[in-house]
Amino acid sequence: MSDTLLAALDSNWSAADPAALTPDHAARLAELEQLDPALVALYRRGSEVLAGAADANTLRDRHTALLGRERGVITLGLAEMPRLSVDERKVRGKALNLVKRWLTEVHDARREAIALEREAADALDVTLPGRRGFTGRPHVLSQVRDDLLDLFHGLGFSIYTSPEVELDEYNFEKLNFGPDHPARDAHDTYFAGPDVVLRTHTSPGWVRAMEERKPPLRLVFPGRVYRAEAVDASHMDQFHQIDGLFVDRNVSMADLKATLNTFARAIYRADLPTRIIPIYFPFVEPGVQMDVQCVTCSGTGHIATAEGGKRCPVCKGTKWVEVLGAGMVHPNVFRAVGIDPEIYTGFAFGMGLERIAMGRYGIPEIRLFLENDLRFLEQF
Ligand code: DAH
Numbered sequence: 230m231s232d233t234l235l236a237a238l239d240s241n242w243s244a245a246d247p248a249a250l251t252p253d254h255a256a257r258l259a260e261l262e263q264l265d266p267a268l269v270a271l272y273r274r275g276s277e278v279l280a281g282a283a284d285a286n287t288l289r290d291r292h293t294a295l296l297g298r299e300r301g302v303i304t305l306g307l308a309e310m311p312r313l314s315v316d317e318r319k320v321r322g323k324a325l326n327l328v329k330r331w332l333t334e335v336h337d338a339r340r341e342a343i344a345l346e347r348e349a350a351d352a353l354d355v356t357l358p359g360r361r362g363f364t365g366r367p368h369v370l371s372q373v374r375d376d377l378l379d380l381f382h383g384l385g386f387s388i389y390t391s392p393e394v395e396l397d398e399y400n401f402e403k404l405n406f407g408p409d410h411p412a413r414d415a416h417d418t419y420f421a422g423p424d425v426v427l428r429t430h431t432s433p434g435w436v437r438a439m440e441e442r443k444p445p446l447r448l449v450f451p452g453r454v455y456r457a458e459a460v461d462a463s464h465m466d467q468f469h470q471i472d473g474l475f476v477d478r479n480v481s482m483a484d485l486k487a488t489l490n491t492f493a494r495a496i497y498r499a500d501l502p503t504r505i506i507p508i509y510f511p512f513v514e515p516g517v518q519m520d521v522q523c524v525t526c527s528g529t530g531h532i533a534t535a536e537g538g539k540r541c542p543v544c545k546g547t548k549w550v551e552v553l554g555a556g557m558v559h560p561n562v563f564r565a566v567g568i569d570p571e572i573y574t575g576f577a578f579g580m581g582l583e584r585i586a587m588g589r590y591g592i593p594e595i596r597l598f599l600e601n602d603l604r605f606l607e608q609f
């Protein structure tokens with residue numbers, strides 16, 4: 230009879246490891262074996278599937294199949310009793326009641342365990358460290374740019390934005406680079422059309438500003454520039470610059486030097502030595518370059534090594550690091566934009582943001598700026 234009752238249980242149901250059952254499981258099976266062997270398989274399987282129910286719903290379904298009042302296996306067993314002899318009935322009745330009580334116990338124990346498991350899973354562990362929210366921040370180059378723009382804002386300069394895709398006329402010609410000017414060699418770039426280039430510097434912004442507005446002008450020109458460079462640790466084919474332009478009556482080299490020294494003291498250190506040396510750019514006359522003393526070797530040209538020292542790799546032994554180009558606006562540039570160089574003078578300067586950021590933070594490799602590796606970016 231136990232077989233027909235067993236058939237009412239799904240044979241696919243997960244069962245608990247018998248070892249995980251009540252400590253007296255084996256004793257119960259032995260007792261049943263004595264009393265009514267036909268019910269041993271039923272109790273074994275029934276207790277295992279109740280104890281093996283993974284969650285409350287599963288447990289409820291199995292409880293209904295085994296102990297349900299109307300169609301449960303125990304009820305079916307009791308319903309068969311009238312067909313038995315009086316002696317058999319006594320035994321079966323006693324055994325079925327025993328199985329019912331034991332299965333109810335297994336069921337109740339499992340229900341309690343599931344409730345505890347849930348509670349543990351839902352519990353809030355107040356000792357866990359909090360999860361810090363991800364906070365974004367401006368890219369290191371944006372930070373350096375904004376610091377510079379802040380500084381120049383304090384000196385009275387406003388921002389002028391000019392296009393990255395530029396006419397040859399503005400990138401070169403009106404800045405006094407003739408069509409075959411040798412200084413173009415340093416500005417090899419990408420052509421977007423016969424007379425259209427990706428700008429090689431932010432200086433074309435001055436031409437646009439001067440054509441558009443009347444002096445006095447005090448402007449800065451931040452932005453991305455492009456050059457067809459072979460890429461290495463200090464060269465990329467795109468980078469960033471800020472140019473500055475100051476045009477008025479009586480603007481002099483002294484104004485330029487004061488402005489550049491204010492910049493260097495604010496961005497590097499107040500007592501870092503600087504120097505201004507002559508250099509050629511077609512759009513300024515005289516043209517200068519500002520250097521700051523090399524921070525890596527403290528202006529000695531050498532650094533200490535285990536082998537007793539070597540030439541400083543940053544300044545290449547020159548003791549100085551170039552930070553920007555500058556000069557007095559060339560009369561030809563004024564003429565090209567219709568400003569009378571007999572009335573107005575002006576100074577201009579241009580600096581590379583990557584170089585300033587590399588010097589400021591000791592970043593050895595320009596490609597890091599564009600790789601978007603958070604391990605790098607999160608340091609600033
Ligand atoms: N535009 C120059 C370059 O990219 C840098 C420069 C030099 C800018 C002198 C200036 C300047 O404004 O006066 O190489």
